[in-house]
Amino acid sequence: MNAPLAGYNFAYLDEATKRMLRRTILKAVAVPGHQIPFGAREMPLPYGWGTGGIQVTAAILGPADTLKVIDQGADDTTNAISIRRFFTRVAGVATTERTEEATIIQTRHRIPEAALREDQILVYQVPQPEPLSKLEPRRAETKRLHALADYGLMHVRLYEDIARLGHIAKAYDYPVMVNGRYLMSPSPIPAFDNPKMHRMAALQLFGAGREKRIYAIPPYTEVRSLDFEDHPFRPIRAPQACALCGSRESYLDEVITDDRGGRVFVCSDTDYCGTRVAAQKGVA
Amino acid sequence: MLTPGFADPVLHAQAAFRAVLDAMSRPGRVQLAGPGLAPPAPLMRASAAVLLSLADAATPVWHDAGADADAWLRFHAGAPVATTPRDAAFVLATGAPPTLAALDAGTEEEPERGATLLIQVEAIEEGTGLRLTGPGIEHEHRLLVRGLPDGFVAAWAANRALFPRGVDVILCAWDRLAALPRTVAIAEG
Known part of the structure; x- marks a missing residue:
């Protein structure tokens, strides 16, 4: 210490x-x-x-x-x-x-x-x-909605995404x-x-x-x-593998590498990625 | 003569709080609190440690612990003493506790105003006794409580039915404590 x-x-x-x-x-x-x-x-x-x-x-x-x-x-x-x-x-x-x-x-x-x-x-x-x-800006009102467990507004918002786009467009x-x-x-x-x-x-x-x-x-x-029976919640992940450790399970950040459209995907969790890279080097 | 409070008011209060936080997030698990404290009888170390680490001028305290304990709590915690249990944020019962329904359970919009009830009991032990389920518990925790007030389990079911309103309980036995947040379901084993 x-x-x-x-x-x-x-x-x-x-x-x-x-x-x-x-x-x-x-x-x-x-x-x-x-x-x-x-x-x-x-x-x-x-x-x-x-x-x-x-x-x-x-x-x-x-x-x-x-x-x-x-x-x-x-x-x-x-x-x-x-x-x-x-x-x-x-x-x-x-x-x-x-x-x-x-x-x-x-x-x-x-x-x-x-x-x-x-x-x-x-x-x-x-x-x-x-x-x-974003659906109800008044604090006093959202407090009441929570007290009543009245969450219809949020369901409608998610439903509107499905009606307009075919899926729930909320990535974070x-x-x-x-x-x-x-x-x-x-x-x-x-x-x-x-x-x-x-x-x-x-x-x-x-x-x-x-x-x-x-x-x-x-x-x-x-x-x-939150989801619907016919539109179940699906976690979203870029389909690539990490450019450093090769993980296909971890969440990836997209990194732009030049001004001609070059990009790589790397793990967002640096400790997870670093540990895997170190382990791979140890084996090699 | 007044006995001292925490030897280190900052770090000992932190340790007592973490014990309560662990107890509250894992109902039925027993934690240690207040080693080294020498509060006047009938205050127990654990209940004294909880009040010293959480009560202050902003939280009215009601208790049945008598004049020595009153002077000790007033001096070390500086908490105002509530005239009735319903007005208190912290209620300490060394004898028969007031009924759960007699305490402030908060409101639907502000359930956090529900009181915290500290009950001093003879002993608490993990592994046998009451069956606890709910948030904070992977499958089931068992907690044996000696000296639990009569009819507590039935009164608890009524308290739990008020959710999100309700009273949270901390059981204290000497330097051991276990918590029963309002979400926990209690079944007699």
């Missing part, structure tokens, strides 16, 4: 703020999928950079934890490196890029390819926690039903990742800083992507 920066409380936030966050997180676990408002604090980075996820991580983090942060699956992007460095400085916790070594994984818009375990917690950064926001932030009760935004993860949320062994916590909402999915909880 590194010595944390002097002059800051452990994990940056003051204790009263942590208590407020902790009470909110516990109630979020007790009511799976229900968004709970909380008093989001100003953090030393702008909204949209993961302030909600950071506050949730700060509230649960302890000196024995090992933290991994990914941004669209990658450990080596600016956002992920900044957040890891932030917690190294203010909490002195160990960080890692290996999914299996982490006890807390903060993520922006991906779920790691490796199956998570019971002793891990996945913290999502959420830009817009309200799945109905694909709405899910949690524990058969609450409609929930999975945050902008690819629809490809939705099935991983279903009965995941790890606890999943969601923090939206600008929108000031926290919600959660306890382990082993039903998470169903």
